[in-house]
Amino acid sequence: MILRILVVFSLVISSSYANTIAFDYCVADPTLPHGPTGYSCKDTTKVTAHDFAYSGLRKPGNTSNVFKFGASAGFVDQFPALNGLGISMVRADMGVGGAVPIHTHRVAELLIVVEGTIIAGFINTNNTAFYKTIEKGDLFIIPPMLEHFQVNVGKIPSVVYASFASPNPGIQAVTGALFQNDLPSEIVQKITLLDRAQIKKLKRMFGGTN
Numbered sequence: 001m002i003l004r005i006l007v008v009f010s011l012v013i014s015s016s017y018a019n020t021i022a023f024d025y026c027v028a029d030p031t032l033p034h035g036p037t038g039y040s041c042k043d044t045t046k047v048t049a050h051d052f053a054y055s056g057l058r059k060p061g062n063t064s065n066v067f068k069f070g071a072s073a074g075f076v077d078q079f080p081a082l083n084g085l086g087i088s089m090v091r092a093d094m095g096v097g098g099a100v101p102i103h104t105h106r107v108a109e110l111l112i113v114v115e116g117t118i119i120a121g122f123i124n125t126n127n128t129a130f131y132k133t134i135e136k137g138d139l140f141i142i143p144p145m146l147e148h149f150q151v152n153v154g155k156i157p158s159v160v161y162a163s164f165a166s167p168n169p170g171i172q173a174v175t176g177a178l179f180q181n182d183l184p185s186e187i188v189q190k191i192t193l194l195d196r197a198q199i200k201k202l203k204r205m206f207g208g209t210n
């Protein structure tokens, strides 16, 4: 009985880690077909140390916008060596008084404040808000798929690095989902109870139509 449980358990483990066991790595080749598990592997004879480094997070994001927020992503599309490894990172910069608008990802996010003082928070499926002021050096964990946000409450621009449990975590901001597309204003009004004038104003601000 115990042996059967062990065999089943190891089958489950080995199928979920199949990629990791079969290959040391699978640097993405975006020119080859890709499916739900990720990109196909670049020819291993052409992989070099250069593939495993990425400098895209050195520069601050552009915070000249309504949220005073800019981000630089190190996801699989920017950093192909992340393919199949279940991990990625983003840099988020906020100006004084800035905010990361409320949004979701498909997976968990672990962030660290490297400059400044922020409020980090999320809302669970019971609609309880969990939020806390954290400082340089502090971590905050955001469970998968929950709406979350940050606000810079310090006196200097803030810098946060966040890692994700996926090479391609997906990002969906509520403002973008509601006001950055052609979903008719009447429907947005029905599903949010916002005033029509406010909806039109936000659609203009975020580039939506209808």
Ligand SMILES: *[C@@H]1O[C@H](CO)[C@@H](O)[C@H](O)[C@H]1NC(C)=O
Residues within 6 Å of the ligand: 062, 063, 064, 065
């Ligand atoms: C930052 O974004 C603003 C607004 O989109 C743009 O006008 C400006 O040129 C950008 N600055 C840089 C350094 O890219």
Ligand SMILES: *[C@@H]1O[C@H](CO)[C@@H](O)[C@H](O)[C@H]1NC(C)=O
Residues within 6 Å of the ligand: 126, 128
């Ligand atoms: C969710 O909210 C309900 C009603 O407020 C409460 O009774 C319940 O304990 C909450 N559950 C969790 C997991 O927070």
